[in-house]
Amino acid sequence: MAARADANIGSPVEIRGLTKRYGTHYALRDIDLIVERGELFSLLGSSGCGKTTLLRSLAGFVRPDEGSILIGGRDVTRLAPYERPVNMMFQSYALFPHLTVEGNIAFGLRRDRLARPEIARRVDEALELIRMSDLRRRMPQQLSGGQRQRVALARAVVKRPQVLLLDEPLSALDRKLRESTRMELVAIQEQIGITFVLVTHDQDEALTMSSRIAVMSEGRIVQIGTPTEIYDKPRNRFVADFIGSVNLFEGVVASISAGIATVECATLSARLQAADRGFAVGDKVALAVRPERMTISPPEPAAPSSGCFAGIVSHHSFAGDRHLYRVALEGGAVVQVAQLSAGTDGRAFPRGEAVEVSWDPASNVLVGP
Amino acid sequence: MRWGTLFRLPRDRRSVVIALVLGWYVIFFMIPFFLVLKISLSRLSDMIPPYAPMFTFDGMRLAITLTFENFSQLLSDPIFVLSYLGSLQTAAITTIFCILLGYPLAYAVAAARPSARPSLLLLMTIPFWTSFLIRIYAWIGILKDNGLLNNLLIWLGVIAHPLRIMNTSTSIYIGMVYCYLPFFVLPLYAVLEKMDWSLLEAASDLGWRPFRAFWAITVPLSLPGVAAGALLVFVPATGEYLIPRILGGAVNLMIAPVLWDSFFVARDWPIASAATVALVLLLLLPLAFVERARSAAAEARA
Numbered sequence: 272m273a274a275r276a277d278a279n280i281g282s283p284v285e286i287r288g289l290t291k292r293y294g295t296h297y298a299l300r301d302i303d304l305i306v307e308r309g310e311l312f313s314l315l316g317s318s319g320c321g322k323t324t325l326l327r328s329l330a331g332f333v334r335p336d337e338g339s340i341l342i343g344g345r346d347v348t349r350l351a352p353y354e355r356p357v358n359m360m361f362q363s364y365a366l367f368p369h370l371t372v373e374g375n376i377a378f379g380l381r382r383d384r385l386a387r388p389e390i391a392r393r394v395d396e397a398l399e400l401i402r403m404s405d406l407r408r409r410m411p412q413q414l415s416g417g418q419r420q421r422v423a424l425a426r427a428v429v430k431r432p433q434v435l436l437l438d439e440p441l442s443a444l445d446r447k448l449r450e451s452t453r454m455e456l457v458a459i460q461e462q463i464g465i466t467f468v469l470v471t472h473d474q475d476e477a478l479t480m481s482s483r484i485a486v487m488s489e490g491r492i493v494q495i496g497t498p499t500e501i502y503d504k505p506r507n508r509f510v511a512d513f514i515g516s517v518n519l520f521e522g523v524v525a526s527i528s529a530g531i532a533t534v535e536c537a538t539l540s541a542r543l544q545a546a547d548r549g550f551a552v553g554d555k556v557a558l559a560v561r562p563e564r565m566t567i568s569p570p571e572p573a574a575p576s577s578g579c580f581a582g583i584v585s586h587h588s589f590a591g592d593r594h595l596y597r598v599a600l601e602g603g604a605v606v607q608v609a610q611l612s613a614g615t616d617g618r619a620f621p622r623g624e625a626v627e628v629s630w631d632p633a634s635n636v637l638v639g640p
Numbered sequence: 641m642r643w644g645t646l647f648r649l650p651r652d653r654r655s656v657v658i659a660l661v662l663g664w665y666v667i668f669f670m671i672p673f674f675l676v677l678k679i680s681l682s683r684l685s686d687m688i689p690p691y692a693p694m695f696t697f698d699g700m701r702l703a704i705t706l707t708f709e710n711f712s713q714l715l716s717d718p719i720f721v722l723s724y725l726g727s728l729q730t731a732a733i734t735t736i737f738c739i740l741l742g743y744p745l746a747y748a749v750a751a752a753r754p755s756a757r758p759s760l761l762l763l764m765t766i767p768f769w770t771s772f773l774i775r776i777y778a779w780i781g782i783l784k785d786n787g788l789l790n791n792l793l794i795w796l797g798v799i800a801h802p803l804r805i806m807n808t809s810t811s812i813y814i815g816m817v818y819c820y821l822p823f824f825v826l827p828l829y830a831v832l833e834k835m836d837w838s839l840l841e842a843a844s845d846l847g848w849r850p851f852r853a854f855w856a857i858t859v860p861l862s863l864p865g866v867a868a869g870a871l872l873v874f875v876p877a878t879g880e881y882l883i884p885r886i887l888g889g890a891v892n893l894m895i896a897p898v899l900w901d902s903f904f905v906a907r908d909w910p911i912a913s914a915a916t917v918a919l920v921l922l923l924l925l926p927l928a929f930v931e932r933a934r935s936a937a938a939e940a941r942a
Contacts, residue, residue, distance in 0.1 A: 330845055331844075331845075332841060332844075351844070351849075352841070352844040352845050353844045353845070353846075353847045353848055353849055357845075358845055358846065359842075359845045361838055361841070361842055363836070363838055365836065365838040365839050365841065365842035367839060367842070367843075367857060368861065369860045369861055378843070378846055378848075378856075379846030379847055382846065382847040382848055382852075383847065426846070427845075427846075430846065430847070
């Protein structure tokens, strides 16, 4: 693995101006992307956003119309899948039903002109990695979903690719298994040190596993960043709305001074401030505030202080670790508020109760359209 | 209404289906087979029917007369032995050509756009709309000395004198492959059509070129379809009567015309019946072999 990786200078993945059209529909529009060595990089988006097309063009199954793809500094845009130093783990796993676990894992090595003992050694290694040495003679249809997933992973990493591509690797597993497998996948990635590029529509999966995320929509990358950047500093309304839940307050920039923008929010009948992100006075913007950044409290008899909004609880649900409220504010806006259950002594605000909602102005994030 | 209630009873449904199949099998196979078996164990006679009764009752005792003479005569008569071997050989060669021609055909249909597949399958079944006999006769017009094929080849300058194709083993093979090809293609297509094409992508991803991946993945996975198709060709091809009669002329490669002559020309029903029984037993062999291979494969998987 080391020899092959060191021989190449440059990022494991570098994509320049990649475009793919199907008829008049753009599956990918001018994608630029660099993935660094050892990253677990996620392509996140809803179905039809182009994330799978992008992954499949990295594997070589999709021929782009424009742009180029470099793997480890080498241009592979015109290479066939079998000529590329990448391997893919398929969403359906695509295990060969007529081969044993061992046969499936050895399949890719058989074409590499390796000596038999070397193949056997590497298959053993891979079986150990996925802890399935005792099931090596089983056929794929005799395995559970989780075991199949691990065989698919072993079959792809045993070739020691420069990049491992994973197409919705956890989507075929049930919820419980999916969550434990996330951590396992991250652990395996750290152990073998191969760069992972993973496609998912599941934001939790992307947030918990990735070193960086590219959020995609309509064939474009909308934002690239670490999970915290994506979550706390969404670039626009789409990202803010797509990742987690968010309260969006429409408004117009009233003034900007010292990097702080003041926004006139009609629905709140208030002026709120947030760090400016390159907007101009008069721009239509939105203020994004995460539900868990908001505090819900009993109404103060005294006149409400600024940054405090009175309202009525219109909906309440209990999600175990937290209470979720929907509060109709006096200005007409409806906000979602999440409150950790710890510290509430089991008390909650019932529907119809008058409450006050407040939040730290530092939680306001200015997003564009 | 009665059928409705019948099929609504889940416990009875299975036995009804099994009884129907079993009944069909007993009436149309077992009873005729035992009638033929009985004749094959009887002596030839000049009466009508042309064989001596097996059971005779003289008012006091029941006498059963059995003879295995017909079977031993079968083995000693070279025409039967040779035409048996000829049938097996013709059926085997037909099957091989059906595999060589039919596999690419079935693959092409299975790999075609889903919207194009029904029309391609239709093209393959259109010849069945014409009578089998007429289609075989049509081949005479193509294969005879001044037929379409020879005239075309002479016109193209490929040959100077007409090729002798009609009434040779070649014309029999051509007719056989032509007739039985769809029986090979359809079951194979059914298997290929269900194949998961992402397996070929996976093979490509793992470094296998398309042609090698085809041999390593597609071929082994389609073997059940090849076996089913080969069986559907081989078994009826062994007993084929019309094609060797019409396209083979005096060339006698196969058992079925010999059987016909024994029954209706020589009127030796006992020996013809013995030959029929032997043919059935002969055909059970490849069936049993395939069935054993399949159950062994199923066991290995379980």
